[in-house]
Amino acid sequence: MPQVFPPGGDALSGANWIGTIARDARDLYRFRAVLKNLVAQDFRLRYHRSVLGFLWTLLNPILMMAVLSVVFSQFFKFDNAGNYAIYLFSGLVPWSMLYATVSEGAICVIANEPLIRKIYIPKLVFPITRVLLNAATLVLSMGALFLLMVPLGARLTAPLLLLPLAITLFATFALGIALITATVNTFYRDFGHLLTVVLQAWYFATPIIYPVNTLPPEVAWRFWLNPAYPFIRFFQTIIHDGQWPSWALVCSSAGIAAVVLGIGYVTFKCYEDKLVFRL
Template sequence: MEHINNFKKFQPLLYELVARDVKIKYRKSVLGVLWTLLNPLMMMVILSVVFSNLMKFDIENYSLYILTGQILFTFYNEATSGAMTAILGNASLIKKVYIPKYLFVLSRIASSSINILSSFCALILVMLFTRTELHFTMFLVVIPLVYLTIFSLGIGLILAALTVKFRDVMHLYTVFLTALMYLTPIIYPMSMLPEKVRIIVNLNPLTGILNIFREVMMYNRIPSAFELLVFLVVVLATLALGLWVFYKQQDEFILNL
């Protein structure tokens, strides 16, 4: 209850931090927030043209296949990378007044969540343009999006805590994201992978979340209760680990800022 009451007390500050993050990202930009709509569309066109001609994947509606993967991975990339520097970026404020430090990480995740909603609008536009059939399972899309948000928050808390003490994490994570992108079936089908590689890709939590997302958006399938339960346990365990690491380290933040 103490933590809940503390969160309610600082809730207006969280709104201000989210608004600040969004304004800073699109400051002096002519199109502003519209870039969250245009970016995935332009990337989808480029990737579709390149990979559909070079690799010749036999995937129905390949442009939509790419866009679904790109939207989710871009959100994870942006949310965790932003959360990683959340404490360092607000060092001057943390040194002056008491603010629950997790709010800075949470604000980065929340601002990225606003961006993914705009990207989701781009996905709907592509589905309408390509005359893809819309199914009632689309309403279940909130499940993988919530899973991804919780998972990103857990990873973000871990990265934020480690980055304060070890600045090298920022450089290592950039390399890790590149590897993770290729270990997530964004541009290729799972069927093309050798068995050993497929096992590794399936161990990636983003793969499972992305598969659920595609099932409800593209293939009119309802994920099994077992599948949903497994990934719920995974994302909650990641969040619990993130909270534990963050709270163990947060008292020493001030010494390393």
């Protein structure tokens, strides 16, 4: 397949997004071996250093949840601490995936400077690597933590069948944001400091450590202004409540995921050609 620049041929640049997407899909397919290699090697680096590698990554959420459940179960109207721990688990573990993807996404282009400057590689590979890696981690830690939650009252229920859908939608959402942070951070290197604060504020604005029903219903609607809320609610509904999510919840998650991915993609593509000169 010939490499052509400008990629759109004689078409108006920027006008033909369908063509751009098709080209990127082809390009990514051609580089799938690279993608597979990058994900596999990062995965191995994360876990194989120590035999306990994977267990160590679980230790952090476990301790976090233990502390939070002891402290906060006193404040909120939960029947028991175990129930609160499951609630916490169903929001906190997906959130850590978003957190990791977005903050790693911010530095993924800069960190791969040696690669980008020496050989042609579609830059989309890097944010996608981050999201695949963190989604895989999410699946693993969710499985392992769920087993630990069984003594506390976690049960396998039919709505858990929607978990793959929830993870896919949330990963799509995370990818969209990672594409934006990757672009901005490459141009403005101090964006990272800001990002940490923003992510922290966002975390507290999302009902993860506190249940949404502890707030008066007059203010609860405001959570719908938070784009991460439907996803977290989705996870909490199927894991903690053990209920099927409403159609509104599923559709709003899917809609937000698609829109955010679209914004991220357009942002990234508009600046992709300039990235190499800013490294």
